[in-house]
Amino acid sequence: xxxxxxxxxxxxxxxxxxxxxxxxxxxxxxxxxxxxxxxxxxxxxxxxxxxxxxxxxxxxxxxxxxxxxxxxxxxxxxxxxxxxxxxxxxxxxxxxxxxxxxxxxxxxxxxxxx
Amino acid sequence: xxxxxxxxxxxxxxxxxxxxxxxxxxxxxxxxxxxxxxxxxxxxxxxxxxxxxxxxxxxxxxxxxxxxxxxxxxxxxxxxxxxxxxxxxxxxxxxxxxxxxxxxxxxxxxxx
Numbered sequence: 001x002x003x004x005x006x007x008x009x010x011x012x013x014x015x016x017x018x019x020x021x022x023x024x025x026x027x028x029x030x031x032x033x034x035x036x037x038x039x040x041x042x043x044x045x046x047x048x049x050x051x052x053x054x055x056x057x058x059x060x061x062x063x064x065x066x067x068x069x070x071x072x073x074x075x076x077x078x079x080x081x082x083x084x085x086x087x088x089x090x091x092x093x094x095x096x097x098x099x100x101x102x103x104x105x106x107x108x109x110x111x112x113x114x
Numbered sequence: 115x116x117x118x119x120x121x122x123x124x125x126x127x128x129x130x131x132x133x134x135x136x137x138x139x140x141x142x143x144x145x146x147x148x149x150x151x152x153x154x155x156x157x158x159x160x161x162x163x164x165x166x167x168x169x170x171x172x173x174x175x176x177x178x179x180x181x182x183x184x185x186x187x188x189x190x191x192x193x194x195x196x197x198x199x200x201x202x203x204x205x206x207x208x209x210x211x212x213x214x215x216x217x218x219x220x221x222x223x224x225x226x
Contacts, residue, residue, distance in 0.1 A: 034213065042220065089156060095213065103159075104156035104157040
C-alpha cells in the first residue's frame with residue numbers, strides 16, 4: 001500500500017521550459033512534504049520542503065504547491081536546465097508520529113533536452 | 115567537512131554470507147536511517163534510530179540488523195536471511211524533530 005505516489009515515471013522537457021512533477025499521498029497524518037533530487041549512484045539531495053500549513057513555497061527556480069484537500073503536491077522547475085536531469089523523489093513525514101521518518105514516492109525521471 | 119560517509123561504494127558478497135555496511139556522520143545528528151532502493155522504485159525504510167542505543171524497525175526490516183553504539187555510527191548488517199539483498203543502500207541522518215534528512219552517497223551491494 002503506497003502512501004506516497006508519483007504516477008509519472010518520466011518526464012521530458014525542453015531547456016528553458018517549465019517542468020511540473022506531481023505527487024499524491026493518502027495518509028492524512030502527513031504534515032511535511034519534501035522533494036529530493038537524485039543522480040545515478042549517488043545519494044538524494046534535498047531540494048525544497050513545505051509544511052501543511054502552507055500552500056506554496058518558493059526557492060529560486062523551484063516552487064512546491066500543496067493542495068491538502070486533494071492530497072496532492074507538485075514541484076515546478078522554471079526555467080528547466082540540462083543539469084536538472086535527474087530522478088526526483090517526493091517524500092512525506094508525519095511530525096506527530098515517532099521517528100520523523102520519511103515515506104518516499106517511486107520517483108520521476110526528468111530529462112531536460114538542450 | 116561535515117557529512118555522511120558510507121563505505122564501501124561497491125560491495126560484492128557470496129550468497130549466504132552476512133555483510134556489514136558502514137555509515138558514519140559528523141553532523142552531530144541524533145537521528146539516523148537506512149533506506150534501500152531497487153531499480154525503478156522509491157526508497158524504502160529498513161531501520162531508524164533517534165538516539166544512541168535505541169533503534170526501531172522500518173517497513174522492510176526482515177533480514178537486516180543494526181546497532182547504534184555511538185552517535186556518529188549506524189552500521190547495517192545484511193544477513194543471509196534477507197531473500198533479495200542485491201540493492202542500493204542509502205544511509206541518512208537528521209536533527210531529531212526535524213523533517214529534513216541528509217543522505218550519504220550510498221553502497222551498491224551485489225550478492226552473487
